[in-house]
Every structure is written in structure tokens, then in C-alpha cells.
Amino acid sequence: MTFRDTFGLALRNLNQAKLRTALTTLGVSIGIASLAGMMSLGVGLEEQLTGRFTQSGLFDAITVTRQAPRFAGRGARGRGFGPRFGGPARGQGPGSTADEPRPPLDDATIAALAALPAVREVYPNIRVPVGVTFDQADDFAMASGTPASARNEGAFQSMTAGTFFPDGAADVCMLTLDFLKGLTDKAPADVVGQTITLSYATSPVDLPGMVASGAGMVAPDVPQSTLLCRISGIVEREPGTLAGAGLSGVMVPLETAKTIDAAISEARRGGAPDGTPANTRTYSSLTVRVSGAEHTQDVEDKIKNLHFTAFSIADALQGAKRAFLILDIVLALIGSIALAVSSLGIVNTMVMSILERTREIGIMKAIGGGDGDIRRIFLVEASTIGLLGGAAGIALGWAVGRIINFGANIYIRSQGGAPGNLFSLPLWLIGGAIAFSWVVSLIAGSYPARRAARLDPIQALRHD
Amino acid sequence: MGTATVRALDGISLEVAQGEFVGLLGTSGSGKSTLLNLIAGLDRPTDGSLEIFGRDLAGMSSAELSHHRSRNVGIIFQSFNLISTMSAVENVGLSMMFAGVPKATRDARAKQLLDQLGLGPRREHRPRELSGGEQQRVAIARALANEPELLLADEPTGNLDSRTSRDIMGVLKDLNERVGKTVIMVTHDASLAQQYAHRTVTLMDGAVVGEAGA
Numbered sequence: 310m311t312f313r314d315t316f317g318l319a320l321r322n323l324n325q326a327k328l329r330t331a332l333t334t335l336g337v338s339i340g341i342a343s344l345a346g347m348m349s350l351g352v353g354l355e356e357q358l359t360g361r362f363t364q365s366g367l368f369d370a371i372t373v374t375r376q377a378p379r380f381a382g383r384g385a386r387g388r389g390f391g392p393r394f395g396g397p398a399r400g401q402g403p404g405s406t407a408d409e410p411r412p413p414l415d416d417a418t419i420a421a422l423a424a425l426p427a428v429r430e431v432y433p434n435i436r437v438p439v440g441v442t443f444d445q446a447d448d449f450a451m452a453s454g455t456p457a458s459a460r461n462e463g464a465f466q467s468m469t470a471g472t473f474f475p476d477g478a479a480d481v482c483m484l485t486l487d488f489l490k491g492l493t494d495k496a497p498a499d500v501v502g503q504t505i506t507l508s509y510a511t512s513p514v515d516l517p518g519m520v521a522s523g524a525g526m527v528a529p530d531v532p533q534s535t536l537l538c539r540i541s542g543i544v545e546r547e548p549g550t551l552a553g554a555g556l557s558g559v560m561v562p563l564e565t566a567k568t569i570d571a572a573i574s575e576a577r578r579g580g581a582p583d584g585t586p587a588n589t590r591t592y593s594s595l596t597v598r599v600s601g602a603e604h605t606q607d608v609e610d611k612i613k614n615l616h617f618t619a620f621s622i623a624d625a626l627q628g629a630k631r632a633f634l635i636l637d638i639v640l641a642l643i644g645s646i647a648l649a650v651s652s653l654g655i656v657n658t659m660v661m662s663i664l665e666r667t668r669e670i671g672i673m674k675a676i677g678g679g680d681g682d683i684r685r686i687f688l689v690e691a692s693t694i695g696l697l698g699g700a701a702g703i704a705l706g707w708a709v710g711r712i713i714n715f716g717a718n719i720y721i722r723s724q725g726g727a728p729g730n731l732f733s734l735p736l737w738l739i740g741g742a743i744a745f746s747w748v749v750s751l752i753a754g755s756y757p758a759r760r761a762a763r764l765d766p767i768q769a770l771r772h773d
Numbered sequence: 774m775g776t777a778t779v780r781a782l783d784g785i786s787l788e789v790a791q792g793e794f795v796g797l798l799g800t801s802g803s804g805k806s807t808l809l810n811l812i813a814g815l816d817r818p819t820d821g822s823l824e825i826f827g828r829d830l831a832g833m834s835s836a837e838l839s840h841h842r843s844r845n846v847g848i849i850f851q852s853f854n855l856i857s858t859m860s861a862v863e864n865v866g867l868s869m870m871f872a873g874v875p876k877a878t879r880d881a882r883a884k885q886l887l888d889q890l891g892l893g894p895r896r897e898h899r900p901r902e903l904s905g906g907e908q909q910r911v912a913i914a915r916a917l918a919n920e921p922e923l924l925l926a927d928e929p930t931g932n933l934d935s936r937t938s939r940d941i942m943g944v945l946k947d948l949n950e951r952v953g954k955t956v957i958m959v960t961h962d963a964s965l966a967q968q969y970a971h972r973t974v975t976l977m978d979g980a981v982v983g984e985a986g987a
Contacts, residue, residue, distance in 0.1 A: 310870060310871050310873055311873060311875075313876075314870045314876070318870075321858070325858055668854075669856055671854075672854045672855075672856060673856075673867070673871070674815075674839065674842070675813070675815060675842060675848055675850075675854065676842065676843070676848065676867060676868040676871065676915060676916075677839060677840075677842045677843025677844070677868050677871040677872055677919065678839065678843075678871045679835075679836055679839035679840070679843075679871070680835055680836070680839065681836070682839075682871055766815045767810055767815050767816055770850070770854065
């Protein structure tokens with residue numbers, strides 16, 4: 310018996326019990342829709358997150374910090390921590406001891422790291438606490454030093470209003486949209502070009518654009534310095550910061566931030582500037598930019614070999630991907646419940662069908678139908694239900710996903726978030742779900758098919 | 774019920790020559806239908822041997838038995854056993870489908886057989902649209918489709934009136950005499966068997982109790 314004939318007979322049988330076929334197929338499609346919908350949610354959420362990572366554009370960035378100090382009591386056994394916790398850098402021998410070098414992050418280090426191959430730029434991450442006064446409103450912010458090279462970042466290509474810092478200017482700043490909203494009701498476009506006052510606790514330092522002042526956000530007995538700067542632009546989100554990390558709100562040129570930082574730390578050391586040369590200043594962290602994302606891992610390893618702690622977004626992304634794998638598995642298991650129930654529906658339908666067609670099976674066997682022929686007819690029937698149900702389920706899952714996504718985005722927008730695709734249906738998921746539905750239906754159909762194939766023809770012919 | 778073996782046939786010895794028309798006579802429960810089912814390969818003997826065309830059916834696998842049913846024998850039932858959802862042509866074609874005959878050949882041969890049996894204009898009809906005699910003719914066409922040597926008829930006229938019965942018996946006699954098919958027919962009607970068969974074998978309680986003719 311050819312496959313074409315088997316298929317023809319199977320279709321004919323399905324067609325004769327249209328309602329039952331339709332209901333069983335609907336059951337399978339609901340099962341597949343729930344499975345595909347859940348998987349689609351997992352994939353969609355993952356894409357949302359990795360998309361945010363990618364948008365931040367910092368796959369070529371490595372954050373370098375000092376290694377954590379190692380205490381004498383920890384010994385060799387205590388060093389199994391990840392790089393974030395200052396564990397031993399790769400390539401260190403097991404015999405290394407507590408008196409390993411912990412090089413500082415100073416300008417000499419910046420120069421050394423900048424000399425590494427494939428490194429494009431190295432700059433310190435400076436965030437200084439400042440009081441912000443604008444239009445009679447006071448606020449507090451962390452001003453972050455932004456290098457001139459950042460003008461090419463995606464976030465500064467499409468600014469809400471204004472432009473990036475003009476070249477060489479020191480007394481300019483950019484604000485994030487959220488920070489501006491907290492400060493004033495004025496429209497972003499109206500604010501650009503106006504002057505904002507940044508104040509910080511220090512002894513008076515002779516700086517361009519800086520005026521000594523006795524009042525501000527901090528205790529009045531602490532000498533205050535203020536910096537009047539022009540707002541050059543408003544950006545929707547500070548680049549390079551992940552959700553939760555970016556409280557800064559104010560961006561100033563890197564050199565300006567260095568100056569403010571120096572002034573603040575001198576004030577902490579107890580008063581007047583002592584004339585410490587700039588090149589002995591140390592930083593809490595550095596950012597190393599490599600010439601391409603493909604060099605990130607390589608450079609990261611080299612930096613670790615220099616006894617620094619290095620961390621890149623690629624590391625975080627890897628951890629996130631692992632977490633999403635678990636989420637996907639959990640979602641798939643939940644989604645499979647409906648499919649398991651619908652596969653029982655296939656078994657039920659096929660068993661019913663065999664009962665109804667017992668005599669027909671007997672006739673087929675009597676005129677030369679082999680056990681294999683009969684089994685294949687029923688398997689093809691079951692798998693046709695599986696394929697149809699799979700395809701319909703994908704369509705159903707997609708439609709339900711769209712509806713939920715639509716509703717969720719209305720809510721997200723009302724909460725001030727950026728709308729996105731919570732559900733994603735890549736081709737592999739479509740193909741995989743239909744193939745899975747087919748396999749499940751074959752498994753579900755195998756018992757009824759075997760039962761049909763084993764029917765005793767004489768008994769079957771007596772059946773009414 | 775239970776698992777005790779019912780000896781439907783016991784110590785039967787029967788030889789049928791090629792081209793013969795044999796009538797198996799007996800009351801219900803005599804074992805005549807069981808014997809026919811064994812010859813058809815629908816049932817397997819628990820003991821003994823059953824050689825058809827030089828091959829022992831008792832030792833065949835189920836795949837070999839279905840091949841035997843497909844190619845060596847054609848079966849005609851009292852209740853016709855046509856598939857109610859298929860037309861006459863499709864019913865005849867079904868046995869060829871299991872034999873792996875391509876659709877075009879199948880359709881052509883089914884039409885030819887139905888024409889020969891006088892059902893040309895009725896070939897697209899479904900069984901319920903055909904009379905008993907017509908249905909039995911479709912069944913005969915189906916039995917002939919794979920050109921078996923041996924036709925097995927189980928009370929072929931049991932559900933038919935006497936005039937139609939004579940028609941159907943005429944067809945079988947014709948197939949035996951003119952086409953040379955060997956026919957084994959089970960019936961409880963002794964006069965019918967004596968009228969058409971070369972030889973009659975009477976069974977009672979699973980044993981041969983009489984032979985006549987030839």
C-alpha cells in the first residue's frame with residue numbers, strides 16, 4: 310500500500326467524523342498554543358532584556374576595579390570566588406600568596422591599559438555628588454563624567470532636545486529626561502541653553518566658572534563651590550547604565566568631573582588644596598573600551614592577568630541567559646500541561662474511531678489489508694490531527710500573545726515604561742512547536758493504532 | 774467462554790483440486806465456516822497443516838497471511854461486507870490498494886470488472902443505494918480484483934431472494950467454468966450446493982460426515 314493511499318484513507322476517515330476531528334484538533338491547538346505562548350513569552354522577555362543590553366551599546370566596554378584586599382586568614386582555599394568578588398585572576402598559580410600586588414587605579418594604570426592591543430580608550434568612571442539648583446528648584450544628583458568620545462553612543466544620536474557637549478567646553482552639562490521632569494515643568498526644548506547651578510562641598514578652588522558660595526545643599530559651615538553650567542542637551546536615558554544603576558541624572562564633561570572630584574577629595578582630607586599632582590590621583594573604577602565586541606573577552610583576560618578585577622556586560626548577559634534558560638524550561642513545563650491533556654484527547658478520539666470502525670477494519674483485513682497498513686492509517690490520522698492542531702495552535706498562541714502584549718503595553722505605558730514585544734515567535738519556535746505536536750500525536754496515536762492493527766478479523770467482521 | 778479450546782474442526786481431511794467447485798454443507802456450528810476462514814487465512818489452525826498452493830498456512834506470519842488474503846484468495850460474504858462510505862468502484866479498488874496497485878490501474882480494472890458484472894451504470898453508487906444482488910456483485914468484483922486462483926464464498930446467497938440467488942450462483946458458476954476459478958462455497962442449502970457444485974462435503978460437529986459428487 311502506498312503512502313499516498315494510506316494518507317488518502319486517513320483523510321477520508323477524518324473527514325467522515327468532522328466534528329470529532331475538529332474538536333480534537335482544537336484541543337491540540339489549545340495545548341500547542343499554551344506551550345508556544347509560554348515559550349514565546351520566555352523568548353520575548355529574553356529579547357527584551359538582551360535588547361536593552363545591546364541598546365546600552367557597551368559590549369565593547371570593560372569595567373575595571375581594584376582587586377579586593379585579601380585577608381591573611383583566607384588562604385588559598387578561600388579564593389574560589391568570581392571576578393566580581395576579587396578572586397584570583399586567571400593564570401595565577403596556586404602557589405600565589407596574600408602579598409600579591411594590588412595595583413592602584415591611577416593615571417599610570419590608565420596609560421598602561423590604553424597601551425594594550427585592541428584597546429580604543431580608557432577613562433575613569435567618576436561620579437560626584439552635587440546639589441542642583443535650577444529655576445528656584447533644588448535637587449541632588451550624581452554627576453557623571455562623560456568622555457567626549459561618548460558623543461557616538463546611540464543614546465546621544467537621538468537626543469530628546471539639544472546636542473552633546475560642544476568640543477572643549479568645561480561648563481556644560483546634559484540632563485536625563487527623568488531628572489529634568491523632577492526639577493521643572495518646562496519642556497526639554499525650552500531648557501536647552503539655560504544655565505543650571507551645580508554645587509559641591511569643598512574649599513574654594515580657583516577654577517574657571519566657579520564661584521565661592523556659602524549656601525547650598527550641605528551644611529552651611531562647609532565651604533561650598535558652585536559651578537554654573539549651560540545645559541547643552543536632554544537625553545532620554547544615560548547610556549551605559551543598566552536599569553537601577555543609573556541614578557546620576559546629570560552628565561558633565563569628564564575633565565569637569567575630575568576637577569570637582571579632586572576638589573571634593575581635597576576638602577575631605579582636611580582643608581586647603583595641598584597641591585597633590587593630578588597623576589597620583591586614584592579612581593574607584595575605569596572603563597576600558599575595545600575596538601570591537603569580539604575583543605572584549607580577550608582584553609578582559611589580559612586585564613585580569615594584571616591583577617585587576619574586570620567585568621563586562623557580556624559576563625552579565627551570560628548569567629542572564631542561564632537564568633532565562635531555567636525560566637524557559639519552567640514556562641515550557643507549564644505550557645505542556647494543556648498539551649498533555651489534549652494528547653489524551655487524541656487517544657480518546659482514536660479509540661472511539663476504532664470502536665466505530667471495527668467492522669471496517671475487519672473488512673480491510675479480510676480483503677488483504679495487513680496489520681502494518683491498518684496501523685499506518687491510524688497513525689497518519691493521529692499525526693494529521695497533530696499537524697493541523699500544531700499549526701492552528703501557533704496561530705492561536707500568536708493571536709493571544711498579541712492581545713496580551715497589547716494590554717500589557719497599555720499598562721506599561723501608563724506606568725511610564727517603554728512598550729515592547731513581550732512575546733516573540735521566531736521561526737525555530739514555530740517549526741519546533743509543530744514538530745513537537747506531530748511527535749506527541751504520533752505517540753498518542755501509537756496505542757490506538759496498534760490496537761486496531763491487532764484486531765482479529767473474524768471478531769471484527771462480526772462486530773456491528 | 775474461558776480459555777478452553779473448542780475443537781471447531783477435528784480430524785478434517787479435505788483436498789480440493791484446481792478448477793473444482795466444492796460445496797461445504799452443514800448446519801450452523803458444524804465447523805464449515807471455520808474451515809472456510811482457515812482456508813482464507815483469517816484464522817489459524819491450532820494443530821495440523823493446511824496447504825494451499827503448496828504452502829502451509831499454519832506456519833505463516835500475520836504478514837504472510839495478509840499477503841495470502843490479498844493475492845491467493847477472494848472472499849465473498851453473506852452480508853456483502855462492503856464499506857458503506859465508499860462507492861462501488863472504491864470498494865473494488867480497495868483490495869487492489871492493499872496490493873499496492875496504482876490508482877489509475879485500480880480504477881480502470883474496477884470499472885472493467887463492474888462492467889462485466891453488469892454494474893457499469895451503478896459504479897459510483899454507494900452500497901446503500903444498491904440492491905442486495907448488486908451489492909453481492911460488487912463484492913464478487915472486489916474478490917476478483919487481484920486475480921486470485923481461489924474464490925471463497927460464505928453463504929453468498931444467504932441474504933438474497935431466490936431469483937437474485939440464482940443470478941449470483943450463475944455468476945459463480947460462470948467464473949468457475951469459463952474463467953477457471955476454483956470455488957469453495959459454504960452453505961446450509963443442500964439443494965443449492967448439489968445444483969452448482971461439482972462435489973459436496975458435509976460437516977457435522979467439526980468432522981466430515983459425507984461426500985458426494987465428482
